[in-house]
Amino acid sequence: MQELSLGNLNYEFSREREPRLRISSGETIRVETEDALSGQIRKPGDCRDKSKVPYSNPVTGPIYVEQAEPGDTLAIRIEKIESRDGQCATYTGNPKQLCQWLGTDVPDGAHVCPIRDGLVYWSDDIAIPYQPMLGCIGTTPAYGMPSTMPAGPHGGNMDIREVTEGNTLFLPVFVEGAYLYLGDAHAAMGQGELSATGLEMAAHTTLTIELIKGKTIAGPRIETPDELITVASGTPMERATAEAFAQLILWMESEHGWNRWRAYDLLTHVGEISLGYYEGGGLAVKVPKKYVTHPS
Structure with a gap:
């Protein structure tokens, strides 16, 4: 099984980067990703400082799928999503639309949450079931250079909880080789991701990628059991x-x-x-x- 290490942090679905891994249809690979907070919250006292690292959702890639061409589809079975460090992190973030009711005096709220025995310890008193997912995964569009903030027909920052272990994600291919990127793993996330921050974790994700020749889809699909x-x-x-x-x-x-x-x-x-x-x-x-x- 091929493995892809973290490498430099990247925040675009770019056609211009050299592929970091080349695979054939049917291969299973293991990919290391950084958390969506760009690794800034690792221990008590850390905070999300966008003046130093302004971007979010770094992704690892691109992964080049041999024989993939525009009009094809990738079927990506998510075999396993594992926390790299046995922990995840979150912070309060900007309440944006909620400011009308909650105000703008927002504490940073950054804290690290241990992960053990299938639970995320959000506090000493509250444990949340470990339900890993990939917030950001996508192929590369044929034009434009989308960042890892929006979602679109290519996938991208979908933040859909069903992009998880045991399910298969289908993505359109727009460029030769598909140029697949992934990152933004969550240990868990509530519906709506209210603060735009899940329980963010660096991860190792194991994927099996099949190329479906000649099958064209309009946007992401997911099949669960x-x-x-x-x-x-x-x-x-x-x-x-x-x-x-x-x-x-x-x-x-x-x-x-x-x-x-x-x-x-x-x-x-x-x-x-x-x-x-x-x-x-x-x-x-x-x-x-x-x-x-x-x-x-």
């Missing part, structure tokens, strides 16, 4: 919700034999939403597979 999920982003969030549901309907139609209007009706009653960072409009919509297996 029990659900089909599509992801969209942008504001207003109502627009992203509509796009995600439309893409889920089209997936049900093209690959599972559904009439689109029957799928539209069904999702009205059984569809669910999973929120990424609320201010960025990132969200996923999903349907249990038990309904999809009976096209109507």
Whole structure:
């Protein structure tokens, strides 16, 4: 199994960088990533200082997938997400839209949380289940040079909790080799990622990457053992919700034999939403597979 070490911190999905790893379809790899706070909060007394490190969500890559071409799809099975240091970190951040009600006198709130025995110790009294996920993973677009802050059709900073162990993420390929990057692992995250900061951790992530030739998708998809999920982003969030549901309907139609209007009706009653960072409009919509297996 090939391994990719951290390297220099990178904050763009760039086509201009030399690939740091080349793989063939079907390979399993292990990738080291830094936390979204650029490693600034490691011990008591540390704080997030954007005057020194202004950017967030460093990603490791690019990973070049042999024979990948525009119009193909990557199927990325997430095998394992492990904390590199046995801890994670968070801070209060900027409440932005909440300032209307909460005010602007915001404490830094930075603190380190140990991870052990399947729990994240947020305080001496409160332990949160360890539920690792990748906040940021994406292929590289054919034009522009998106940073690791927004999400889009390429993936990017989706912050969707279902990008986790045991699930398969599907991403479009826009450039030769795909140029895959990943980072921003969380030990856990609440729906909406209210402060724009999850329980951020440096990680080692094990992935199996399959290339699906000739399969073109409009944006990220996720398949779990029990659900089909599509992801969209942008504001207003109502627009992203509509796009995600439309893409889920089209997936049900093209690959599972559904009439689109029957799928539209069904999702009205059984569809669910999973929120990424609320201010960025990132969200996923999903349907249990038990309904999809009976096209109507």
